[in-house]
Amino acid sequence: xxxxxxxxxxxxxxGGSLRLSCAAxxxxxxSYGMHWVRQAPGKGLEWVAFIRYDGSNKYYADSVKGRFxxxxxxxxxxxxxxxxxxxxxxxxxxxxAKAMGAGLRYYFDYWGQGTxxxxxx
Amino acid sequence: EIVLxxxxxxxxxxxxERATLSCRASQSVSSSYLAWYQQKPGQxxxxxxxxxxxxxxxxxxxxxxxxxxxxxTLTISRLEPEDFxxxxxxxxxxxxxxxxxxxxxxxxx
Numbered sequence: 001x002x003x004x005x006x007x008x009x010x011x012x013x014x015g016g017s018l019r020l021s022c023a024a025x026x027x028x029x030x031s032y033g034m035h036w037v038r039q040a041p042g043k044g045l046e047w048v049a050f051i052r053y054d055g056s057n058k059y060y061a062d063s064v065k066g067r068f069x070x071x072x073x074x075x076x077x078x079x080x081x082x083x084x085x086x087x088x089x090x091x092x093x094x095x096x097a098k099a100m101g102a103g104l105r106y107y108f109d110y111w112g113q114g115t116x117x118x119x120x121x
Numbered sequence: 122e123i124v125l126x127x128x129x130x131x132x133x134x135x136x137x138e139r140a141t142l143s144c145r146a147s148q149s150v151s152s153s154y155l156a157w158y159q160q161k162p163g164q165x166x167x168x169x170x171x172x173x174x175x176x177x178x179x180x181x182x183x184x185x186x187x188x189x190x191x192x193x194t195l196t197i198s199r200l201e202p203e204d205f206x207x208x209x210x211x212x213x214x215x216x217x218x219x220x221x222x223x224x225x226x227x228x229x230x
Contacts, residue, residue, distance in 0.1 A: 035219070045158075045166065045209055047219040059217035095165055104216035107156040109177065111165040 002026040002110040004096050009115030016086050016119070022079040022096030022112055030054070030074035033099035033106060036081050038092035039114075046092075049081065050099065050106070064090075086119045093117075123148055123215045125222035127208075133230040140197040142225045144210035149190045154214030157186055157195045160224075161206045169208075170195065197227075205229050 008020040022034070036048040049070040050059045058070050069082040079096050093114040099106035124147040134140055144155070153173035158166040168177040170186035173193055183198040197204055210222040 044223045045211075045221040047221070050217060050219070061218075100171070101154075101213065105152075105154050105213050106216065106219070107154075107168065107171045107211065107213050108158075108166070109168050109171075111167070113165055 002098065004098065004110060004112035006094065006096055006112045006115040009094065009117045011118045011120060012086055013121050014087060014119055017082070017084045018086065018117060020081040020083065020094055020096075020115060020117070022081075024077045024079065024096075024098070027098070029072075029077040034070075034072065034079045035097045035099055035106070035108060036070060036079075037095045037097055037108065037111075038090075038117075039095070040089075040092045043092075048094070051079070083117070086117075088119050091117060091119045122218050123150065123212050123220055125210050125212060125220055127210060127222035127225045129225060130223075131226045131228060133228050134200055135230045136200050136202055138200050140195075140200055140204070140227055142195040142197075142208055142227075144188075144193040144195070144222050146191040146193070146212060148215075150193075150212045151214035153189050153193075154212060155186075155188070155193050156211045156213065157184075158209045158211065159204075159206050160209065166209065200227070202229075 003025045005023045051070045067085045071080045095114045096112045097108035098110040100109040128143045155173045157170040160166040174186045
């Protein structure tokens, strides 16, 4: 069965950096695009970033562009999110999600359990 | 960017009742590229519906989706105790900008 397990969350000061990981299993990771989606405490869902199956294209929400970098290592079945210049408003649970669909028309068919990032001094 | 507006914000119903959730888009969602997700407290979202009306694997047939263009509906025909949760719609026709509605909470009356 598909499993996505995030790690790397924690407490970081404003302006700091953090790298999240998402370990995938139960499917051919190298064949699917992957997303990061976040949810601030008590709020709704916000799409953060997407990477194609081979890493050839990456897309970001305007709120994180230039500060976050999505990447993947298909040999390790792992997705990453490098977060720099963190702000209080980046505080959220971060989920990785598997993309399903075609031609960038992707919905999210499996989600990890999430990892909490808290940006606070 | 397509903005999705869900209504109502909260729906108070009893088990066994029918739930009708609305999702309205600020512009037409091409080819009905709309999905619905369920989220329970402390859990990750779960895919219910994609393509506006196709049920995801393992989703009970009491869940159904309909609509096209700018107006979409998620219907739960008879609420079970495990259905009380928050529901989100999401469009994926205007990529690479994936957007969600703000959510509808279905609570026990």
